[in-house]
Amino acid sequence: xxxxxxxxxxxxxxxxxxxxxxxxxxxxxxxxxxxxxxxxxxxxxxxxxxxxxxxxxxxxxxxxxxxxxxxxxxxxxxxxxxxxxxxxxxxxxxxxxxxxxxxxxxxxxxxxxxxxxxxxxxxxxxxxxxxxxxxxxxxxxxxxxxxxxxxxxxxxxxxxxxxxxxxxxxxxxxxxxxxxxxxxxxxxxxxxxxxxxxxxxxxxxxxxxxxxxxxxxxxxxxxxxxxxxxxxxxxxxxxxxxxxxxxxxxxxxxxxxxxxxxxxxxxxxxxxxxxxxxxxxxxxxxxxxxxxxxxxxxxxxxxxxxxxxxxxxxxxxxxxxxxxxxxxxxxxxxxxxxxxxxxxxxxxxxxxxxxxxxxxxxxxxxxxxxxxxxxxxxxxxxxxxxxxxxxxxxxxxxxxxxxxxxxxxxxxxxxxxxxxxxxxxxxxxxxxxxxxxxxxxxxxxxxxxxxxxxxxxxxxxxxxxxxxxxxxxxxxxxxxxxxxxxxxxxxxxxxxxxxxxxxxxxxxxxx
Amino acid sequence: xxxxxxxxxxxxxxxxxxxxxxxxxxxxxxxxxxxxxxxxxxxxxxxxxxxxxxxxxxxxxxxxxxxxxxxxxxxxxxxxxxxxxxxxxxxxxxxxxxxxxxxxxxxxxxxxxxxxxxxxxxxxxxxxxxxxxxxxxxxxxxxxxxxxxxxxxxxxxxxxxxxxxxxxxxxxxxxxxxxxxxxxxxxxxxxxxxxxxxxxxxxxxxxxxxxxxxxxxxxxxxxxxxxxxxxxxxxxxxxxxxxxxxxxxxxxxxxxxxxxxxxxxxxxxxxxxxxxxxxxxxxxxxxxxxxxxxxxxxxxxxxxxxxxxxxxxxxxxxxxxxxxxxxxxxxxxxxxxxxxxxxxxxxxxxxxxxxxxxxxxxxxxxxxxxxxxxxxxxxxxxxxxxxxxxxxxxxxxxxxxxxxxxxxxxxxxxx
Numbered sequence: 001x002x003x004x005x006x007x008x009x010x011x012x013x014x015x016x017x018x019x020x021x022x023x024x025x026x027x028x029x030x031x032x033x034x035x036x037x038x039x040x041x042x043x044x045x046x047x048x049x050x051x052x053x054x055x056x057x058x059x060x061x062x063x064x065x066x067x068x069x070x071x072x073x074x075x076x077x078x079x080x081x082x083x084x085x086x087x088x089x090x091x092x093x094x095x096x097x098x099x100x101x102x103x104x105x106x107x108x109x110x111x112x113x114x115x116x117x118x119x120x121x122x123x124x125x126x127x128x129x130x131x132x133x134x135x136x137x138x139x140x141x142x143x144x145x146x147x148x149x150x151x152x153x154x155x156x157x158x159x160x161x162x163x164x165x166x167x168x169x170x171x172x173x174x175x176x177x178x179x180x181x182x183x184x185x186x187x188x189x190x191x192x193x194x195x196x197x198x199x200x201x202x203x204x205x206x207x208x209x210x211x212x213x214x215x216x217x218x219x220x221x222x223x224x225x226x227x228x229x230x231x232x233x234x235x236x237x238x239x240x241x242x243x244x245x246x247x248x249x250x251x252x253x254x255x256x257x258x259x260x261x262x263x264x265x266x267x268x269x270x271x272x273x274x275x276x277x278x279x280x281x282x283x284x285x286x287x288x289x290x291x292x293x294x295x296x297x298x299x300x301x302x303x304x305x306x307x308x309x310x311x312x313x314x315x316x317x318x319x320x321x322x323x324x325x326x327x328x329x330x331x332x333x334x335x336x337x338x339x340x341x342x343x344x345x346x347x348x349x350x351x352x353x354x355x356x357x358x359x360x361x362x363x364x365x366x367x368x369x370x371x372x373x374x375x376x377x378x379x380x381x382x383x384x385x386x387x388x389x390x391x392x393x394x395x396x397x398x399x400x401x402x403x404x405x406x407x408x409x410x411x412x413x414x415x416x417x418x419x420x421x422x423x424x425x426x427x428x429x430x431x432x433x434x435x436x437x438x439x440x441x442x443x444x445x446x447x448x449x450x451x452x453x454x455x456x457x458x459x460x461x462x463x464x465x466x467x468x469x470x471x472x473x474x475x476x477x478x479x480x481x482x483x484x485x486x487x488x489x490x491x492x493x494x495x496x497x498x499x500x501x502x503x504x505x506x507x508x509x510x511x
Numbered sequence: 512x513x514x515x516x517x518x519x520x521x522x523x524x525x526x527x528x529x530x531x532x533x534x535x536x537x538x539x540x541x542x543x544x545x546x547x548x549x550x551x552x553x554x555x556x557x558x559x560x561x562x563x564x565x566x567x568x569x570x571x572x573x574x575x576x577x578x579x580x581x582x583x584x585x586x587x588x589x590x591x592x593x594x595x596x597x598x599x600x601x602x603x604x605x606x607x608x609x610x611x612x613x614x615x616x617x618x619x620x621x622x623x624x625x626x627x628x629x630x631x632x633x634x635x636x637x638x639x640x641x642x643x644x645x646x647x648x649x650x651x652x653x654x655x656x657x658x659x660x661x662x663x664x665x666x667x668x669x670x671x672x673x674x675x676x677x678x679x680x681x682x683x684x685x686x687x688x689x690x691x692x693x694x695x696x697x698x699x700x701x702x703x704x705x706x707x708x709x710x711x712x713x714x715x716x717x718x719x720x721x722x723x724x725x726x727x728x729x730x731x732x733x734x735x736x737x738x739x740x741x742x743x744x745x746x747x748x749x750x751x752x753x754x755x756x757x758x759x760x761x762x763x764x765x766x767x768x769x770x771x772x773x774x775x776x777x778x779x780x781x782x783x784x785x786x787x788x789x790x791x792x793x794x795x796x797x798x799x800x801x802x803x804x805x806x807x808x809x810x811x812x813x814x815x816x817x818x819x820x821x822x823x824x825x826x827x828x829x830x831x832x833x834x835x836x837x838x839x840x841x842x843x844x845x846x847x848x849x850x851x852x853x854x855x856x857x858x859x860x861x862x863x864x865x866x867x868x869x870x871x872x873x874x875x876x877x878x879x880x881x882x883x884x885x886x887x888x889x890x891x892x893x894x895x896x897x898x899x900x901x902x903x904x905x906x907x908x909x910x911x912x913x914x915x916x917x918x919x920x921x922x923x924x925x926x
Contacts, residue, residue: 297904340897344917347908392635 012076014123016318017096026094026151027167031059032195033092035176036146037062046162047198052155052473053099064107064142067133070114073103074131080182088490096120096129096454099150100437111138114426119264120152134424163202165446169271171210173288178214180308181286182255183238212254217267221350222275227365229358234350236307241341243333253334255341257307259351261358278303280342282323283310290323292335295342304354305345380401389460389507392416392423392437398505399458407508426456441502442467450475451492451500458503515738515777519881521888523795524915526880529777531665531707534625538777539792539873541784542589542627543866544802545569547619548608550598558598561809564859568681570621573825575859577840584866586624589800592658595641602646612663627800628664632671632711632745636638652693656700666741667704669697671711673746687726692742694890695730700739707740708780709779714746715765716755721776724767737798737915741777742768748782754905757787762794767819784869786902789892790909792876813845817872818899825859835860879883889915
């Protein structure tokens with residue numbers, strides 16, 4: 001006897017609809033469907049009423065749907081699209097997370113109005129929602145209008161989190177709106193996209209009006225000027241790489257990209273952290289999916305690059321967020337070929353020149369900043385009457401002057417280790433001493449450095465006397481401490497008391 | 512009579528014909544290193560082991576070669592005077608070896624390829640001379656040349672003092688000065704050589720090579736092209752695995768030669784072969800020498816191509832086009848399927864195969880250069896390194912900068 005495994009349909013719908021967590025995915029789904037319907041115009045409106053209910057309205061002038069198409073729209077796993085962006089029949093199920101879905105569509109002179117009421121409530125009530133169909137003959141061009149009332153996605157769809165720049169970035173980075181197909185196809189299917197948010201969501205700018213071409217900033221191969229590397233930009237024109245698999249199957253990888261400095265890259269429609277956006281993208285349907293920055297090797301920094309490598313041999317997870325055939329030979333062959341191509345880009349003379357120029361300019365900037373720091377130091381030194389240490393090394397210089405200017409004793413640095421708590425070994429009239437040497441004495445105590453091995457404290461100035469007094473009034477590393485500013489001494493310890501002399505250089509050297 | 516004619520060029524790669532007396536060698540070419548005297552007697556074909564089997568290939572010993580002629584693998588061979596004492600021989604035997612030129616021994620009388628007799632600078636200077644069981648000989652330029660000439664060579668080279676990448680500057684200069692002094696003494700005895708005289712230069716980049724050439728020119732009483740027939744670039748063995756350094760050294764040496772007007776002289780790269788060879792040919796190297804084919808075999812390694820080796824028992828002979836692998840006799844030997852096989856018989860066939868792989872690549876390259884098409888040369892190089900991740904970067908850099916830029920020619924106006 002053979003038995004057929006059963007599917008719990010309600011749970012399946014809930015699962016699939018819940019796969020889509022990001023509210024922006026509704027925009028991707030809408031654009032993909034409109035593109036597959038050959039639309040040249042698609043308008044998306046997102047509104048929120050006073051009671052917080054969300055309504056999405058998606059309109060396009062594509063070829064519309066007949067009853068079969070509408071079945072695919074509502075059915076699960078029953079897409080009638082073969083080589084289109086959506087082919088699993090999962091995407092539109094995101095709309096089930098709503099209070100009502102209304103579809104109005106015209107195809108070949110037939111208008112269908114279809115309504116599904118309370119899909120999400122019914123599913124959660126273990127009931128499959130139904131939809132109505134009303135058909136009329138009309139004399140108007142094909143189109144589709146989808147209304148999704150009371151839409152919720154992920155943890156609850158909050159349109160207030162949406163902003164125009166976030167949506168624009170998403171369209172160009174994650175949807176067909178950022179397609180690179182136009183670089184490769186002469187008969188490219190262009191689509192105008194308009195997204196409007198109700199003013200209660202974002203009133204900071206006009207609605208988004210864009211097309212479905214991802215364009216690079218203009219080339220700027222060799223700009224004039226002293227600091228120009230950030231503006232430099234080179235396009236690496238579309239190339240079709242052929243990948244042959246072990247079983248002789250051939251795949252095509254369509255690569256296009258640019259290399260450029262920060263200013264050039266900022267002209268791309270990006271939002272948020274750049275580190276998450278640049279690099280080498282693997283794409284399917286010319287929509288970016290995942291980055292594969294390994295292709296540029298460890299010698300190069302990925303953020304100079306923005307390349308898109310499209311291959312239809314990649315297989316994606318239902319929500320298009322991940323490549324799911326990574327362990328297969330197809331993925332391996334694609335990435336191997338991409339590695340080779342990107343090695344060529346990295347060996348391109350222009351790129352090498354760009355990197356060199358960038359390094360040189362960074363160096364120049366550092367010199368300029370050094371110059372300005374030098375000027376500041378000079379000014380400070382003038383103001384302070386000749387010497388004003390800002391680090392331990394300069395305190396050593398002050399100490400040299402102190403000893404040379406007929407001080408009561410000679411103190412010389414015998415050894416100095418910048419980061420040690422006991423950073424100096426002194427040679428004094430009384431032999432060698434361990435010392436802590438700081439610009440301000442208060443810095444030493446604020447760092448809570450141990451006093452155990454210190455014979456003497458040397459500073460340019462005592463620093464913040466209040467901070468020292470505060471320490472004196474509590475304790476220092478669990479032991480009593482007293483600062484005698486008059487006689488320049490620190491008295492430290494409970495049962496075994498120690499007195500540590502302080503050498504303050506500012507007054508002795510200046511006078 | 513010595514002549515070197517360039518018959519075709521593709522970019523900086525060139526195909527040439529090196530004629531020395533009545534022998535001609537098509538370049539680029541690899542001189543496999545041969546130890547003619549393996550410490551043995553004449554009857555034992557001068558020693559045993561894999562060295563002996565390789566010589567049996569070289570001299571068409573039918574029992575060993577299975578009746579096939581493998582002489583094309585040995586059109587030119589390199590032998591070093593330092594190898595004479597490899598087996599701790601007695602002085603009497605050394606004198607006996609040097610009593611006849613190589614081709615005067617019956618067992619080598621059929622060998623008609625070119626013999627490049629190296630002065631063995633690296634080994635001799637490391638050991639302080641030639642050392643056998645009952646003798647120690649200090650070797651200077653005159654003694655080295657005497658021994659080289661006793662072998663009856665077609666090409667000889669001055670005794671050099673190879674530099675090392677870790678040498679301090681002063682140490683390097685001292686070695687270069689000694690090499691230059693040797694070169695001058697070598698040039699004085701030019702008339703004693705009935706063949707080609709090569710001059711060694713040393714350095715890893717232009718400034719070093721410039722100094723090496725300058726020091727030699729200062730010592731010589733005549734221009735380099737009048738005293739020498741070829742340039743041999745040395746000291747690269749410690750850097751043999753760093754293709755970037757090798758390419759830079761050969762490329763800079765070529766540039767120096769061009770600037771000084773020596774570009775018509777053949778450039779030999781001492782001690783290098785294998786995966787770097789195609790790239791070095793691409794920047795203008797003409798000949799190479801190496802014992803790697805032999806050392807790989809001795810270590811049980813079978814070359815799949817220029818980049819990869821596998822243990823001999825994992826080798827797939829069906830996927831190799833060489834004659835050794837397509838001969839059932841050698842297959843049976845390499846698989847150790849015949850009775851009473853010595854290790855030298857197994858590994859000797861492997862060594863011949865390994866050499867065939869390298870010679871085959873150079874033959875392909877010669878054909879490509881003959882077509883004079885830079886793009887085909889670039890394609891060949893690209894294909895050869897496509898799966899070599901670490902190597903690829905340098906190969907692509909070379910192709911991009913020196914042969915065929917990847918992106919500059921492409922129209923950047925889109926649809």
